[in-house]
Amino acid sequence: MQRARCYLLGERAVVLELEPPVSLASQQRIWGLCQRLQGNDTVSEVIPGMNNLTLLLRDPQRNALDAIEKLQRWWEESEAQLPESRLVEIPVIYGGDMGPDLQVVADHAGMTPRQVVELHSSSAYVVYFIGFQPGFPYLGGLDSRLHTPRRAEPRVIVPAGSVGIGGSQTGVYPLATPGGWQLLGQTSISLFDPQLQPPTLLRPGDNVRFVPQKEGVC
Secondary structure: OEEEEEEOOOOOOEEEEEOOOOHHHHHHHHHHHHHHHOOOEEEEEEEOOOOOEEEEEOOHHHHHHHHHHHHHHHHHOOOOOOOOOOOOEEEEEEEEEOOOOOOHHHHHHEEEEEHHHHHHHOOOOOEEEEEEOOOOOEEOOOOOOOOEEEOOEEEEEEEEEEEEEEEEEEEOOOOEEOOEEEEEEOOOOOOEEEOOOOEEEOOOOOEEEEEEEEEEOO
């Protein structure tokens, strides 16, 4: 079992943080603990993250120190949750204006842009959690050959639907926002629509495949 530490964050939150590495097995246990704590009277919100879990407390002055001890014990007792999983295919136009950093990733990996596209689209990804902005999926399963550092200078605006790589992660920007991930391409699929229920296309545990529609590379 991965070691975990629990600590206070601000005035209302308690955090459970696992030691590296990130793994699907640990993430499944985080999902299970999240489900268990949904109905806890002392907790107002449970926020799963990548290798961590954050609790917002209803009465932090009374419950904070007790929550640290309990959260550690709950983690040790936690079991994996295997949510119902769907396969979601996301069409992507790679390269060109849609993927201005495709060549950067290719150079870092020692590949051609076409090889990057083939490798990125051949993997099966798992949604570990939704965060950063509404509907943004953090996906596990990126081939280590494609791990690429974030841009030294983030862009002021990344277009909605951009598919990118940030370190060991790949994901899709649901909304236009500043961002520093290396952009490989873009999808026309909407990942977040506040008019729908649920408003997010993806949920933790889903499987994702990227499907090339057109490549802006030779």
